[in-house]
Amino acid sequence: MPNVKSKHFPSFKAELPSMSGKTVVITGTTSGTGRAAANALADLGAKVLLLNRASDRSDSSFAELSAEYPSADLHQIECDLQSFASVSAAAALVAELCPEGVHVLCNNAGVMALGDTATVDGFDIQMQTNHLSHFLLTKELMPLLQSAAASSGEARVVNHSSVARMAPSKTLRADHLEKNGGQLGGDGSKLQNMMFNGPRWIRYNQSKLANAAFTAALHNRLQGSGSAVKALVAHPGLSNTHLQKTSVKEGGMGSFFTDQFMRFSQSPEDGAMGILSCMCLPEAQSGQFYGPGSGAIAFRGQAKPFALEDFYDNAETHELLWSKSEEAIGSSFTI
């Protein structure tokens, strides 16, 4: 894949406020946007809890980050988003390590265009990794977010969606949120995967639509209860990360077309500007979406705020997302 240089990140980063005194939990920091955000947060003085599944990538990225920011308050926590038990164990550890509460939870980790596989809990691997486990993590950390909001005036939940939220479908489907892992359309043909369409991409679309719908429903509930916790969502445009490499390796994308397509991409740091805006900017409001534009080809550029979109920000989708996600995690999530 082409080596893409950061265009906007240095000047963007220079304008970010200090995060000293803030505790930030972020998933998926072994590479890509999560790694770029973790670097920035460590540099800005936050206490950062890095939630990753156990791997050499997790150990080596943590060691590199610790070496680069020796005075930073960093914590490595094992969290495999393919397993609800692992997510609950990670949340319990966060509670032990953070009596001060959690000021920011960034649900960043994700996978794309993987095969039609069930997790140990029986859900589609993309839907559980990208949305359902983050729904559970948010539920379990909500008391810590509420307590940080009470003592500091606000706290934030930041989700990471995609331009893929709007295509091929703008309608969230119940069957993708149910225990149908391995039965959601199969792996698609070589041609479909080369052209970024077919069932793997429908499952990715549904999971990224769920990230946006979760933000909208959470924002609605938090505002309705008078909470000072904000719900925001970002997308990174098209960012040159490990995401595409994994998809190519797993058969979800052809390497030739991916190489051509990635010529339109931006660096991981430029891709991280959306989540960092949501996490750090004082002016970022609950119910805002940050990314390089709201359109289907918003691939590159400065992260700007825009409004949540009607195709998921409506009462019917809020209710579907919430009730099916509660059913999946096996407990209610009441704000």
Ligand SMILES: NC(=O)c1ccc[n+]([C@@H]2O[C@H](COP(=O)([O-])OP(=O)(O)OC[C@H]3O[C@@H](n4cnc5c(N)ncnc54)[C@H](OP(=O)(O)O)[C@@H]3O)[C@@H](O)[C@H]2O)c1
């Ligand atoms: N790159 C883009 O163009 C693009 C576009 C739209 C949206 N996004 C979104 O941006 C987010 C970050 O992705 P990225 O592009 O930065 O890709 P990336 O470099 O592949 O990073 C993804 C992160 O998620 C982690 N992850 C995957 N499965 C996990 C699991 N079961 N448990 C815990 N962590 C897991 C990965 O860790 P491992 O090392 O363990 O795999 C990695 O740290 C994702 O939500 C993605 O959907 C990216």
